[in-house]
Amino acid sequence: MFRFSLGICVLLPVALPADGAESRQPNIIVxxxxxxxxxxxxxxxAADIRxxxxxxxxxxxxxxTDFSMVAPLCTPSRAAFMTGxxxxxxxxxxxxxxxxxxxxxxxxxxxxxxxxxxxxxxTGLIGKWHLGFVPGMLPRDQGFDTxxxxxxxxxHYETRFLEAEGGMPVLRGDTVIERPAKxxxxxxxxxxxxxxxxxxxxxxxxxLFISHQMPHIPFDASPAFKGRxxxxxxxxxxxxxxDSTGQILDRLRTHxxxxxxxxxxxxxxxPERNTPGSAGPLRGTxxxxxxGGLRVPCLAWWPDTIPAGSLCEKFLTAxxxxxxxxxxxxxxxxxxxxxxxxxxxxxxxxxxxADSYDERTLRAVYGLNKNRLESFxxxxxxxxxTQPPQLYDLANDxxxxxxxxxxxxxxxxxxxxxxRRWQQEASLPD
Numbered sequence: 125m126f127r128f129s130l131g132i133c134v135l136l137p138v139a140l141p142a143d144g145a146e147s148r149q150p151n152i153i154v155x156x157x158x159x160x161x162x163x164x165x166x167x168x169x170a171a172d173i174r175x176x177x178x179x180x181x182x183x184x185x186x187x188x189t190d191f192s193m194v195a196p197l198c199t200p201s202r203a204a205f206m207t208g209x210x211x212x213x214x215x216x217x218x219x220x221x222x223x224x225x226x227x228x229x230x231x232x233x234x235x236x237x238x239x240x241x242x243x244x245x246x247t248g249l250i251g252k253w254h255l256g257f258v259p260g261m262l263p264r265d266q267g268f269d270t271x272x273x274x275x276x277x278x279x280h281y282e283t284r285f286l287e288a289e290g291g292m293p294v295l296r297g298d299t300v301i302e303r304p305a306k307x308x309x310x311x312x313x314x315x316x317x318x319x320x321x322x323x324x325x326x327x328x329x330x331x332l333f334i335s336h337q338m339p340h341i342p343f344d345a346s347p348a349f350k351g352r353x354x355x356x357x358x359x360x361x362x363x364x365x366x367d368s369t370g371q372i373l374d375r376l377r378t379h380x381x382x383x384x385x386x387x388x389x390x391x392x393x394x395p396e397r398n399t400p401g402s403a404g405p406l407r408g409t410x411x412x413x414x415x416g417g418l419r420v421p422c423l424a425w426w427p428d429t430i431p432a433g434s435l436c437e438k439f440l441t442a443x444x445x446x447x448x449x450x451x452x453x454x455x456x457x458x459x460x461x462x463x464x465x466x467x468x469x470x471x472x473x474x475x476x477x478a479d480s481y482d483e484r485t486l487r488a489v490y491g492l493n494k495n496r497l498e499s500f501x502x503x504x505x506x507x508x509x510t511q512p513p514q515l516y517d518l519a520n521d522x523x524x525x526x527x528x529x530x531x532x533x534x535x536x537x538x539x540x541x542x543x544r545r546w547q548q549e550a551s552l553p554d
Contacts, residue, residue, distance in 0.1 A: 175362065192439070216228075253275045344361060415523075
């Protein structure tokens, strides 16, 4: 029951390029949006935001319908995604790191950048970091050869810390490129840098992590995109993200790299409440442990390796990304590394015999003390640890509308015991 959360993953063979292409390690690009909701893309049902490039990406690759983050908030979500481990293991289970924070993701953690680098990849990170801002915790300390972007959010909760210095800086490494960072320019800056990175490293292998600022508040878009969407400025920002992704995929095609590059597109959590962001059929938003805060859009694209038009309805999580990419890179993970995710390469490739993933578990937490929210998922069953508890069957109630706890006390008790045993075996701090 618990092997899905605690077992070390076995690295699987890598699919080779088709049609006689040169056999080599595949390039990997992760495109990571900020506060993009499950209902914000055309391929996930949005009718008022046009996303033709992402829709095409879904048709040429795989659309995942049940991909979940570990927390409904930036820092813990990113920590889990970057390491394949619960953020509680590194003291980042709750809260957001502000620019004055002295703590962050410890240097001992093995990151996606370090995994790729150990396998001989050129590594780059573009965009938001939010995992520590003191020496030893910055992107280039954590496995990335190059860094370009804004380390923080662009909202007033964080920009105020740097007002005396002229505002939030856009950095290339340690060098300030411009200041203050302008939300309307940020997506185009990141896109230009991503294209430059691909051009420079087209002979590969390379790993590029693009961590967009949008559509986190204050969302904005370049002049060419303003006024285009039927969902206002928020929709304009999402349409620019779509265009950015289209440019990146086109650049891969220009260099004939598409058959040797895996591209993963997703978001760090659900949409911010009181914004035009949409969680579609899901209940809740960012700052909640309902599916609307945790379940996010996720597309995987790798022509001739990931079958075109694939629909994955299996329960996968952000914890699976590091072991999966390690397997694809051919990286050797330390035997002592306690991972909380699985290598799902077989599933992405559409191979028969891939594990069912039906009994997977996921614990999500948000907030502290009286504001603490916690949920525990086992397969399609979701238990909210409220008083009294709430129980939902996501297989038949994706919107978490029918609370079955009173009608199914045995199921509630079973899941409470399952969570207790899981916590003991995982030795996971709160």
